[in-house]
Amino acid sequence: MSRDLVTATSHTEGVEMRAPSNNDAGSIRPNVDDSELEQFLMDLENGIVGWESDQDPEYPPNFTPTRKWFITGLLSTQAFMTPFASSIIAPAISYIAKDFGIPDITKSAMPVSIFLLGYAVGPLFLSPLSEIYGRRIIMMVSTLAFCLFLVGCALSPSIELLIFFRFMCGVGGSASQTVGGAVIADLFPVAERGNAMTVWILGPILGPSLAPLTGGFIAETIGWRWANWITLIPTSVLLVVMVFVYPETRHEVLIQHKTAKLAKTLDRPDLCSCYAEAGEKAAKRSSIILSGLIRPLKLLFSSAIIMAMSLYVSFVYGCLYLLFNTIPMVFGGSYNWSAGISGVVYLALLFGYLVGLWAFSLLSDKTVRHMTEANGGIYEAEMRLPFCIYFAALLPISFFWFRGHLAAYPNLYRRCIFPICRQCPCCLLGDEEHSCRIPPFGRARNV
Helix, strand or coil: CCCCHHHHHCCCCCCECCCCCCCCCCCCCCCCCHHHHHHHECEHHHCEECECCCCCCCCHHHCCHHHHHHHHHHHHHHHHHHHHHHHCCHHHHHHHHHHHCCCCHHHHHHHHHHHHHHHHHHHHHHHHHHHHHCHHHHHHHHHHHHHHHHHHHHHCCCHHHHHHHHHHHHHHHHHHHHHHHHHHHHHCCHHHHHHHHHHHHHHHHHHHHHHHHHHHHHHHHCCCHHHHHHHHHHHHHHHHHHHHHCCCCCHHHHHHHHHHHHHHHCCCCCCEECCCCCCCCCCCHHHHHHHHHHHHHHHHHHCHHHHHHHHHHHHHHHHHHHHHHHHHHHHHHHCCCCHHHHHHHHHHHHHHHHHHHHHHHHHHHHHHHHHHHHCCCECCHHHHCHHHHHHHCHHHHHHHHHHHHHHHCCCHHHHCHHHHHHHHHHHHHHHHHHHHHHHHHHHHHHC
8 A cells, every 4th residue: 555654744854865866767857846846937938838936826736725635635535445445345255255156265355355466556557647647537537447347346247257356446446545645745845745645644544444344244234245336336426526626736737738728829839848858858658658667677676675675565465465354264253253243353453553653653753863863964764674673573473473362362352452463563664664765766656
């Protein structure tokens, strides 16, 4: 799951940070802050189309606070619905196996885990497409596809089709995680981005933990297929609202549209966007898409630290969805809990996630400030990694606890301690990994 919150919540006062490189083959020019806006103002005498002034109301950071926070709320809601869909059928694995006559419980659990593969594939082309065509159209089309494939999930006549439609749901839903953080960056200057990222990240935090609680009761009352319909209804309403009120926010695309309009109105084909490099034409769309496809592999194999962190965090989140699949089996099979009551255990995951997020925000910046002072006031992204060591140890301990001690404690509260301890390092490790990766690698946040 995407976690751009890390960049936003890590306001390290008095810290000198390395400026990210502007050399990004997947984009014409990076977005800029208000302090640099004067470089991108209108200059028709020289054939340059830009913003009217630093107070231009069409410039996304100049949107009214009410409008910006409304857009942020829409993004957070959308970022809630797609992870919600990823785990809502987790408690219904046994019902799916019974419905399709599948004796192999592993195969019946695939619709839950295959969603993550769609999350991995979608950003490879959705992210570069959002740089070409803008955030709005990509968010609309991907959300529409997400809704259509939810219908396919609800009507699937076989487990194979259900797995396929769940994969495609992951592809369509990945835009809310990949493009959503970029929209926040479009709307808010760096100094104001923290609170917005905090609101946005609540969606991915709450979604996968609350969904199994809902899905368990749905599966045992009106059937597991209704989990898809109930996810579809609010997502469709959200899509309709976004069609009417969701604006384009990518700066370069807004100026490209403005350039095309003025060139036609003024009959001046020589006009060019202020974001285009001097003397150069905008990068070809095919090259931008190709760059977006190659960039993740290039980062993965050219940087040892990216390779190591990616493999480890992938393992951590694989364990997380393994836990999503095993909780119904353990608490339903060993303790004879119903699917609905077993879903209550997922609230412990949510609590553990919030505890980890609180610990990260409380301790991470303090650790970085201390190490920065010891380094002569220069911030290094790797300074966040030592903080992971202490909490990484909690991950294997929690699984040994789950295997060796859960059966020995019939008390409900002790049973739920494991998911809390399990999810706390999951949150911390993911947040720290993103915190280390984003400053030196810029758009790697979308990888």
